[in-house]
Amino acid sequence: LTIDRSKSCNKSISKKEESDRKLARKKFILKQLAQKKVYGNSRLLFLELCKEEKKQHMKEQMCQKSLKRILRSLYDEGLLMYACVRE
Structure with missing residues (x-):
């Protein structure tokens, strides 16, 4: 008796x-950048x-x-570009 584990696991790791x-955080960031x-x-x-999240009375705070x-x-x-400027 063998078990096909690929069928029992429905999660897609790539997506x-x-x-x-x-x-919501992504939308807020893009709005701020705009x-x-x-x-x-x-x-x-x-x-x-x-x-913004404190205004919405969210219990948890996001970390850096x-x-x-x-x-x-x-x-x-x-959707975002980084630029590193050095003196």
């Missing part, structure tokens, strides 16, 4: 479902996002690492 909160165009660092964007992941996914989708 993950995004949560509603993550999509208004301001340039941010000196991601910390400023993080603070604005935290303020999660913001970096979202920014990376927006970059991979071609």
Whole structure:
């Protein structure tokens, strides 16, 4: 007797479902970038996002690492551009 494990696991590793909160955060980031165009660092964007989520009475606060992941996914989708300026 053998079990075909490929049929029992319906999750697709290559295509993950995004949560509603993550999509809302992405939309907020894109909206902010459409208004301001340039941010000196991601910390400023993080603070604005935290303020917005606090207004909506969200219980949990996003961490910097999660913001970096979202920014990376927006970059991979071609919706965001990074520029590194050094003196």
